[in-house]
Amino acid sequence: MSTMGARITRVIANFNVENRAHREISKLKPRAAPRHQTSASFPQHNTADNINQRNDPLLSMLKDVYVESENPASQVAMLKKTEQETERRLLKFSLPGDPYGICNIADVPKGKLSLVEALTVLNNHKRMPKTWTTEKMAKEYALDPRDVKALTDFFIPFDVKIFPAKSVENKQINDS
Template sequence: MGAVVGRAIRNFNLESRAEREISKMKPSPAPMHPSTQSLLRELMSRRPEFKGEIARKDDKLLSFLKDIYVESKDPVPSEQVKDAGRHQEPKEFRLHKGHRFDMMNIKNIPKGKISIVEALTLLNNNKLYPETWTAEKIAQEYHLELKDVNALLKYFVTFDVKVFTPEDKKAIQSK
């Protein structure tokens, strides 16, 4: 409903508004600098044929312009040409570790990647046994790059449940 009203207001009296805009005086060019005007007057007084040269249309140049026909085609990116000629190399896969979680039927995982279950497992192992599950061992075990494993261990943590005893809690005073 709002679009109908908006369109009606926008198109109201459109022809007369367009005609009024077209019939307005066109803006005049900006005035020249006084020094330029004096130089042009001096040049025109010395050589009056320049005034005719400025106003004259050159038929030879206009005929050249009429003969020009531009046909444009978008260039094909070189990457697409290279990709079409190159065969896809087969990816290396590895078996899924930790088959006890069968949440998804994952048959194999590309090397350099891990599943969610594996990520949680390795984070938990590193948290519980940091001296045995080091970044180097995790990178070797899961076929990952060391910098990726270091970033994973630095920026991601598993959930931690902490249970506070009643003695540790501060009592909330009721009003």
């Protein structure tokens, strides 16, 4: 039945195709939009002549300009010195060995935490919030109290829960 429907639609679609094509071809074509004016309407200047000509007003303005330069290398050296002079503190906690591709770090800048310390701080605060207050953590790790408050409010360590098996009689799949 579907082939019958396809034949009918093909006949209707091809009906009077030639006349419809001639009618479309004989229609007047719409006029193209006018083109944008090109640079031909603008006066042509020879740029080589303009470059080589002396322009007295520009020269007088250039004489008024005074440029003072400093060596940026000295600024870079000063930045390196300030980076080296930042106070550092020893790590409170670290993982044994070199896990996760993290190199052995002995100290961190004050106001910063290592990944292991951050997890330890969050876990301590979660388990004993009355003992590990934000003020105590800020004092212990030389952190800004606002940063510690934001850390405890917005970062929550994973909660691992292990459910015991209901019974030993659980069904097991037999390898057959």
